[in-house]
Amino acid sequence: MTSPATPTTTAAPTANRRGLISALLLVAAVCVAVVALVVLLPAARSDPYTRSTLQLSGSGERGEQLFLINCAGCHGIAAQGLVGPNLHGVHNRKNNRQLIQQVVSGRTPPMPRFQPEPQAMADLLTYLNTLT
Ligand code: HEC
Incomplete structure (x- = not known):
């Protein structure tokens, strides 16, 4: 069989x-x-704020002015670091979403929580991305 x-x-x-x-x-x-x-x-x-910020194209020049007014007291006028860390090359450590979170969240005291308009945030981002 x-x-x-x-x-x-x-x-x-x-x-x-x-x-x-x-x-x-x-x-x-x-x-x-x-x-x-x-x-x-x-x-x-990503929240609506982050999304609208990432859709805008920023001006590094305006970003630097905003930086000098709001951030240089802690990060130094050339972003070389003071109370806050040196920000040169920060874009290698944090992507744009994380940089936005860093600025608007206030999660890492003593860095305060900022609430820039999306255009101002886009300008700041462009400036931060120029710091090599
Ligand atoms: C009162 C002081 C202070 C001010 C003002 C301030 N920061 Fe900071 N910032 C800090 C400190 C302190 C840290 C480190 C926080 C941590 O990670 O513990 C930091 C961290 C950062 C980081 C992350 C750095 C890294 O290596 O990951 C970025 C980016 C940054 N700040 C950007 C800004 C920008 C842009 C502004 C202005 C809109 C600003 N900061 C204003 C104190 C400040």
Whole structure:
């Protein structure tokens, strides 16, 4: 009685292929989910203030003026550091969202919480990004 074995041998590759296709579909689904998390979540998470600030293009010159008035007392007139840290190269440590949070959140006393208009914040960001 060898006949019962015959269907198994022909069915096995089909089953394997189905398994492979499901596995590939699963991998594809996981990739889509990861991309969605990485790309969409940060955008969705940022608040309207951050979003409108990031849409504006800032002026480094106005940003420097704002910096001299509001920030230089602690960070130094050349942002070289005083009470607050040296800000040269800060954009390598913090991305634009984190820089905005740093300025508006007040989460790291003694640095106060600032509430600049989005345009002023965009100017400050541009200035901070010029500090190499
Ligand atoms: C009263 C003093 C003070 C003022 C005013 C101030 N800061 Fe700060 N700032 C600090 C201190 C202190 C820290 C360090 C906080 C910490 O991480 O513990 C800091 C941290 C920062 C950082 C993060 C630095 C890093 O290495 O990650 C940035 C960016 C920054 N300040 C920008 C600004 C800007 C822009 C302004 C003006 C709008 C400002 N600060 C005004 C005291 C000040």
